[in-house]
Amino acid sequence: MNIANYGWNEHFQQEWNERASTQMYPARIIADHGQLVRVMTDAGDLLVNRSHAKQHEEVQLAVGDWVALITDSSFNTTQIYFVLSRRTKFSRAAAGLETKEQIIAANVDTVFLIQSLNRDFNMRRLERYLIATWESGATPVVILTKADCCDDVDEKISIVQRTAPGVDVHGISCITKEGLDQIQVYLRKGKTIALLGSSGVGKSTLVNTLAGEELFKTNEIREDDSKGRHTTTHRELILLPNGGLILDTPGMRSLSLWESSVGMETMFGDIDELTASCRFHDCSHQSEPGCAIIEALEAGTLSVKRWESWVKLQKELAHIDAKRDNKLQQKEKQRGKQLAKFQKEFYKERV
């Protein structure tokens, strides 16, 4: 069955049996082209219009989603009927003024967090990606690219291991092919890997190398500002020749966290424990006596950098929460107004 190669399994089949009607058939969203999405069905791929999502209009469709389709042969149109529950979901807060979730990918098993060893190496950024990945439910793996441009690969790997204890870390080069055999173990039939990272770190080059052909365009990084050019412009899921699905994504400029409780707990659970053992429950961890954080910083059991990250992330998360609360309040206010108007009209009619 074709869709089994694309990750369809018992789990989805079970939900399907409960929800789908006989004229529906399952498909996975494999590419996002804005208004249109490309889906893979048992009979091959086709383009479907997003706005034809029938029942769950409030559901945001994402690459990796499994959906139920119905084709109306007399009009030659296909509609998305519902989205199957996601096993994992990688989100960020959408760029812009509005507080909105943007789903980057769904039903991903492993996330390759990609940084390049020559110019994109940044542990604070990696922390953020790790939090979002743990939150998504997928397993993170750190891939450091362009090992051929770096003299201290092992040292960089151990820096990452300190930032991400327990997470697999690999240094690779698509030019010398070093480290690529270590990556093969993640490529298994029906398993989905998403590649995330800044522009120009070599995501598409890695997909092309693993696929053994030039599926995606890649590009030189601009030398002047080393920011890259965002060569990849849409998300696309590729079935690799020897099994395994790989999702190439456009480079992200920034990753604003959306939900993060699980991710923060996984990454910074030890700091939460420390703050809980300060003498005062409202300790500001700055000068209070009996502050477990100050003690740990002085003893060197907590690194200053990690503590600074935690403080910064807490501020950012509080800001997002406040924005969300505000949005919720506005919505409720609006609902209240509508209700009042409705009541007024209702009584007017009766008088």
Ligand SMILES: Nc1nc2c(ncn2[C@@H]2O[C@H](COP(=O)(O)OP(=O)(O)OP(=O)(O)O)[C@@H](O)[C@H]2O)c(=O)[nH]1
């Ligand atoms: N030296 C070296 N260069 C590499 C390696 N992998 C990729 N590159 C180069 O890095 C540049 C950017 O690669 P891309 O694969 O386009 O980067 P990307 O992450 O897909 O970038 P976006 O699509 O913009 O997000 C290209 O010039 C590649 O040839 C590597 O292992 N070693």
Ligand SMILES: [Mg+2]
């Ligand atoms: Mg690319």
Ligand SMILES: [Zn+2]
């Ligand atoms: Zn304290």
